[in-house]
Amino acid sequence: MGDDRCELLCIDFDHAEGLRTALPPADELTQRAERLRALGDPTRLRIAHALHVGDELCVCDLAWIVGSSQGLVSHHLRQLRSAGLVDSRRDGKLVMYRLNTTGHRLLDAAVGTVVEGEPA
Template identity: 45%
Template sequence: MSKQVLPVVDLNAVACCSPIAVRPMDAEQATVVAPMFKALGDPVRLRLMSMIASVPEICVCDLTPDFDLSGPTISHHLKVLREAGLVDAERRGTWVWYRVKPEAFRQLGALLEISTAPAAGGTA
């Protein structure tokens, strides 16, 4: 039983991407997406995420020293990012390597787009 590293958020369930500035989100979609934002809502995780996102992949051993936190705590935060579907992890020999899941990233970016923003007038 390889209970290794399995994402929890189903990206296909994230009704694809119309920015929230264009159309209100239904309750179900909000339930799916909110955990991703929540995962980024902690300063430690946000930094972890940005460290992972700014390179192709990175070892936990290169993440930990940047924080005044215990190893287990970093590991916990990484797990939250994993379960939010934002990153993937893979063990290679002694070390575990993390990389972003670009789809997830794109999802969130798309939701926040102002793009063809509403402006006055009404939805009629």
């Protein structure tokens, strides 16, 4: 038997059942996993960091900041928006992006970001 398994079946039913029933619903966990997965790509993580510090940026600025093409950055922004981490708004011919509250909180929790000048 592997080191990662109990050699004896000894379920503490009351404790285990209490924890099992306290878990969030499967669809909520799926959404959380999608959000975490969205930050799992290095380019998307760089974009999220840039938006965390830069507040609101257009695709042109983000492409320059992260060193990728506008097309690639747009693709990653769509994924971040789909995951519910980024909001966008049109400003004339520009589309401006910003991390929403969920995006800021998840980025902070996932990687412990601290913006210069903010208390740690």
